[in-house]
Amino acid sequence: MTQNLPRFPPRPTDTAPLYPADELMKLQSIMSNRQGHQPPPPPPAPPRKTTWVGKALALVGVAFVSGFVWWVLQPSAPVDQPVSQPQKTAGEYEFATVPELPDPVKDSDCAAQSTGQTQAFFKATPCLQLTRAFYTAKLPDGRVVYSSVSVVKMRTADEARKLKELTETDGTGNVKDLVLAKAVSVPPLTTLANGGYASEQRDQEVVIVESDSPARGPDALTHNKEMKKVSADAIRLASDFAGS
Numbered sequence: 001m002t003q004n005l006p007r008f009p010p011r012p013t014d015t016a017p018l019y020p021a022d023e024l025m026k027l028q029s030i031m032s033n034r035q036g037h038q039p040p041p042p043p044p045a046p047p048r049k050t051t052w053v054g055k056a057l058a059l060v061g062v063a064f065v066s067g068f069v070w071w072v073l074q075p076s077a078p079v080d081q082p083v084s085q086p087q088k089t090a091g092e093y094e095f096a097t098v099p100e101l102p103d104p105v106k107d108s109d110c111a112a113q114s115t116g117q118t119q120a121f122f123k124a125t126p127c128l129q130l131t132r133a134f135y136t137a138k139l140p141d142g143r144v145v146y147s148s149v150s151v152v153k154m155r156t157a158d159e160a161r162k163l164k165e166l167t168e169t170d171g172t173g174n175v176k177d178l179v180l181a182k183a184v185s186v187p188p189l190t191t192l193a194n195g196g197y198a199s200e201q202r203d204q205e206v207v208i209v210e211s212d213s214p215a216r217g218p219d220a221l222t223h224n225k226e227m228k229k230v231s232a233d234a235i236r237l238a239s240d241f242a243g244s
Contacts, residue, residue: 091233095135095147101184104133104241110152113181116173121166128153128204131241134178137230139213145195145227146186147211147234148177151242157203164199164206177210189214196227200235207238 097103110127111119132150139145152175154160167174178184180191195212209231217223 091236093137093145093230093233095137095234095237098134098136098184101134101178104131105178105183106131110175114173114175116171118163118167118173118175121163125154125159125162128155130175132175132178132181132183133237133241134184135234135237137211137234139226139230143213143215145211145213145230146179146189146192147209147230147237148179148192149234149237150175150177150208151238152206152208154204154206157201160201160204160206164201167199167206167208168197174210175208186214196224196229196231198228198231198235200238202238202242205238205242207235207242209234 107113107130108128110130111122113130114122130150130152132148135147135149137145137147152160152163154163166172174193174197177192179186179189180193189212192210192212195210198209200207211227211231211234213223213227217226
């Protein structure tokens with residue numbers, strides 16, 4: 001029995017063919033270079049965002065549409081609707097009522113609320129209504145002036161004219177001011193008739209104002225002139241309660 005023993009040296013046909021080492025190294029280098037130069041995949045696209053400019057434009061659009069809808073739904077005012085106007089007109093002095101007599105005082109007996117020839121006039125020609133109000137004002141030097149504003153309503157404009165002419169004449173009496181009527185107290189004054197007087201006719205009504213101040217100046221004529229100026233300015237106050 002024989003054994004198959006290897007023969008030495010082996011023959012070329014006894015082993016598998018081998019690549020030279022340098023060829024293997026070249027192949028490995030080529031494969032590595034190809035993998036290293038492969039382009040990376042493109043980065044993913046960033047998510048789409050709304051900029052602050054877009055948001056602002058969107059908000060402006062919403063506000064505009066809301067305002068337009070509100071305007072359309074508002075009821076329209078009548079064309080002939082009157083516009084309210086302030087009743088008081090500006091003057092030289094700033095007048096104020098007093099806590100003791102904040103509201104006008106009304107009376108239908110003008111004869112009982114007047115003196116002298118004016119009282120006799122009212123007895124023969126009764127008035128329809130007497131309304132009186134009391135105010136204070138300050139002079140530039142700080143002195144306080146008190147004004148009694150009376151509105152006498154007569155039956156006709158002619159009667160009102162005669163009353164105005166009578167009260168403007170010295171020594172004929174007048175409608176009692178509210179200090180003389182004891183409706184308000186301003187010591188040491190007992191009447192405002194010694195101060196300044198002013199009057200105005202408004203159709204059937206006569207506005208009579210008397211003003212005075214407890215602090216009298218040394219010159220009587222100057223004081224009287226100042227009081228007349230206050231009374232003339234206070235005539236406009238009658239518009240607040242005349243005809244009421």
